[in-house]
Amino acid sequence: MTSISSTPSCSATASRFVARWLQADKSRISELEDISRLSLSPSIFAEILQNKTNLGASLNSAMRRLRHLVISTLIVRDLNGLANLDEVVTTVSDFADFVVQTHLRALMADMVALHGQPIGEESGERQELIVIGMGKLGGRELNVSSDIDLIFCYSEDGETQTTSAEQRSLSNHEFFSRLGKKLIAAISEITEDGFSFRVDMALRPNGTSGPLVASFSMVEEYFLIQGREWERYAWVKARALTGIPEHIAALDKIIHPFIYRRYLDYGVIDSLRNMHAQIRAEVIRQETRHPERGNNVKLGRGGIREIEFLSQVFQLIRGGREIELRDRSTRLTLKVLAEKGILEPAIVSQLLESYAFLRNLEHRLQYLDDAQTHTFPAKEEDQQIIAQMMGCASTDDLLAQLAPCRKFVAEQFDAIFKDKTEKTEEDAITPALFEQLDKESIESQLASLGLHETKETAQRLISTWQSPRMQTLSEASRNKMLALINSALRMIAFQTTGQLSTLNRLLDFMEAIARRSAYLSLLTEYPRALQRVIRMMGSSDWAAKFLTRHPILLDELLDESVLHQMPDWAVFAKDLRQQLEQHRGDVERQMETLREMHHALLFRLLAQDLEGELSVEHLADALSQLADIMVEATVQGAWETIATRHCEKPKFAVIAYGKLGGKELGYASDLDVIFLYEDEHQDAPASYAKLAQRFITWMTSHTPAGILFDIDIALRPDGASGLMVSTVSSFLRYQEKSAWLWEHQALTRARFCAGDPSIGKQFDDIRTHVLTQKRDEMLLCTEVINMRKKMHDAHPNRTDLFDLKHDSGGMIDIEFMVQFLVLRNAHQYPELTANIGNIALLKRCGELGLIDAKMALDTANAYRVFRKFQHNIRLQGEDKARVPHEKIASELLATRGLWDSLFSKA
Structure with a gap:
């Protein structure tokens, strides 16, 4: 290694702290x-301490001397290029853990010798102090530093x-209070050997008071009653350094x-924005009073804190749903x-580079005198030393590198945290107009914006504002809601048609989310x-x-580029499996995850x-x-909840x-399914019946996220009187001996959806076997x-409009014709058993000469x-799909015409 004293500009002599030591x-x-x-590493710390x-050094003295050696x-x-930022921060963090754990172990032994072992009143379990590292x-x-x-x-x-009689019992609270005070003193008291770490306890519940x-x-009561928004931000970093693992896990469930x-939780953006504004105001105040404290690389504009806020705001917004964001x-x-x-990779890459630059600079500011500082020193010669530590020829060179770094960070920070509620023009509608029920003025304002049907629009706005939900909102939420309504009115005014219906739908939506401030915040931000x-x-x-x-x-609307990407099904299925795995054992959360995704x-x-x-x-x-992916995931998830399952898959x-x-699934279609199994195990029938039932429960249960799908199992063998699952x-x-013809018609549109692929293959073979049977054409006809008449009679249409699905010549007629063609001809043309959809099958029949080719194309x-x-x-929300005949x-x-050509002889 290069001698410590050989290159003063980039060695220990650049640090006055090391030089003095x-x-x-x-x-x-x-x-x-x-x-x-x-x-x-911790093992080296332990060896040197020993x-x-x-x-002959006491533990306190030896630890302080070790601290000087570690920092030096x-x-x-670092200054000789042997350590990067990760090594520096990880080593200091490991050393802090080591200091806390070593001192606590020694102090705990002394306290137990004097007062006995703390025991839980209800559990009777041994208690230990959990020291939580924050920040x-x-x-x-x-x-x-x-x-x-x-x-x-x-x-x-x-x-x-x-x-023993010599020991004096204490309450657990008193025991741990004394132990905590001793621990703070052991770590932070300044002696002739210095200190190990300064200790700050201000983040505890209720702070210093x-x-x-x-x-x-x-802790739980405090969070429930008094916990503030900034404390959520602080507790994201909470990490237990000591304690019994089971107790730490229990604490995590509270935190x-x-x-x-x-x-x-998009409401957190405004909270963090306000917190950041207070921090910035204090920094500006200090810089105004003490100009020499300028260039604060931590709290200043574009500094380290803004990168931390950029990271943590998304943890607070999304961490409840995405466990990966809880690091x-x-x-x-x-x-x-x-x-x-969530952030563009290129932006994140540059943020990480900026973070490393700012943290390295912060360390060099602290290397100078082992001071907890984040600002440039006042003296020019000290600034020059810092510049040389950073590999720059001069202070100006360093500042030239620092400026674009901070500018980029500030721009990214503003992109998220800039106040979006700044008004650029007068609001069209004010609270006073609503409270005074000034309908004429509201209509006038609406007309000036370019809105139509102002009378009906004004009435709807007034009724919405006077609704019980709106009246019970806080003033802040009412103001936010009104600002959103004003913004929406300007946007709706650009529509040439359907302004009132759009506004009605929007106001229905606004009333539904009125009490969920996070959604109002999202639309505001x-x-x-x-x-x-x-x-x-x-x-x-x-x-x-x-x-x-x-x-x-609403979250899906934030990134339009992602919104308009076609799904990568493999990635989606993998992500779904991972999400369900993270919530293994929590059925309610797994069901929510399925619905949300x-x-x-x-x-x-x-x-x-x-x-x-x-x-x-x-x-x-x-x-x-x-739907296939959701069915597959639900089968696997439900199977894992069956305690008596006899096999893994x-x-x-x-x-x-x-x-x-x-x-041919639509947005609100239910799923017609049947369940098959092939398993000789004695428990198989009961296990798979239970699986089928749980599958239906997982799919159809109403949770806060709604249902996944309605399930119809009426097509199973023997229908409602049959078993839920079949071998x-x-x-x-x-299918060979008992099925009705309509069940063979249904089989033309059946396919393996999810589960064991080998059973899927067996089903495909059975389906092909059944559909390729030679049939009596007149009987089939x-x-x-x-069957078609029964269905038609069950759906009478008493309007002058044409029912696209049920009326003669409609969609069911086409589906019946395709099914007829498959059942009549598949014995001769097995390719007709392919599940390729009605349009493709019609064209195939035309190509094979089974029907007139032009008729086939026209019907398709x-x-x-x-x-x-x-x-x-x-x-448009209509249940019945009906149109004018013309x-x-x-x-x-x-x-x-095709129907007549196929069935006129019957």
């Missing part, structure tokens, strides 16, 4: 040179259990609900944000999200109602659909693919019929007509037109 005892030079060759105590070693390694210590990113923020907890109240230690019940919300490290959290696409909401609500009543039922989906992807498809990016066929394919399959089977062999027997086109009409009508006259001519 070496000058006090020349023997330290060789010790420092030896240890500087090593990456320090050596120093063996030479890091300074030498940079909690995140394992501690500075070389940083103090350590600590909080002391213990599991439960009780008393110490004495074992609160008790030094707190039981879990005290996490306080920090992380189950919903997406305590700023650097690791930023990387996760890039991986998840992201005005473009409000634009997209309005655009969707103007396009579709069904979309408006869906978003009103699931406002958590399904709704989010469905909403993305809905957005693409409304923008005209998907055809009806492509949308149906995507919705069917999504169920030998069980879900077979899809109907719209899912034909890959593959019994399914084959039923008669039965299809009779009619089916496409009918589906598109039906889809658009459903998007709109589909040519299509009806084609479908009825």
